[in-house]
Amino acid sequence: MQMTADSSPSAILxxxxxxSPGSVLGYGELAARAGLPGRARLAARVLSQLPSGSQLPxxxxxxxNHCIAFAPGSADFARQRQLLLAEGCEVSDSGRVKxxxxxxxxxxxxxxxxxxxxx
DNA sequence: ATACTGACCCCCG
DNA sequence: ACGGGGGCCAGTA
Numbered sequence: 001m002q003m004t005a006d007s008s009p010s011a012i013l014x015x016x017x018x019x020s021p022g023s024v025l026g027y028g029e030l031a032a033r034a035g036l037p038g039r040a041r042l043a044a045r046v047l048s049q050l051p052s053g054s055q056l057p058x059x060x061x062x063x064x065n066h067c068i069a070f071a072p073g074s075a076d077f078a079r080q081r082q083l084l085l086a087e088g089c090e091v092s093d094s095g096r097v098k099x100x101x102x103x104x105x106x107x108x109x110x111x112x113x114x115x116x117x118x119x
Numbered sequence: 120a121t122a123c124t125g126a127c128c129c130c131c132g
Numbered sequence: 133a134c135g136g137g138g139g140c141c142a143g144t145a
Contacts, residue, residue, distance in 0.1 A: 038128085041128085047127055
């Protein structure tokens with residue numbers, strides 16, 4: 001089945017909303033998860049158009065080399081870095097990002113509390 | 120219509 | 133590290 005052209009951005013946003021706290025992914029990977037392989041630029045463009053007050057985790061998207069896409073020292077860089085740190089990621093001064101340690105248990109608790117905790 | 124520009128990606132010297 | 137080539141494609145001039 002083929003997405004209509006104007007549904008691609010919403011597919012990107014849906015894939016973004018489905019990312020996990022403390023994780024990071026590349027633009028290309030985001031596009032692929034949205035069913036749009038090879039469309040990294042589209043993913044980047046969609047993110048660039050997000051309203052500043054967006055609740056979506058745009059900051060979890062980094063370059064394929066695991067670095068923040070913005071220039072180090074820029075306001076956008078600082079913002080993204082701060083949000084990533086807040087989720088437990090490590091971010092070097094140059095922008096290299098290491099995802100937060102995520103375990104099945106912590107993810108389960110993040111999503112469902114202790115209701116279905118795993119031994 | 121052509122030309123340049125991006126929060127990009129991959130491969131090869 | 134650094135550069136070149138190709139893919140991708142909507143927006144802007």
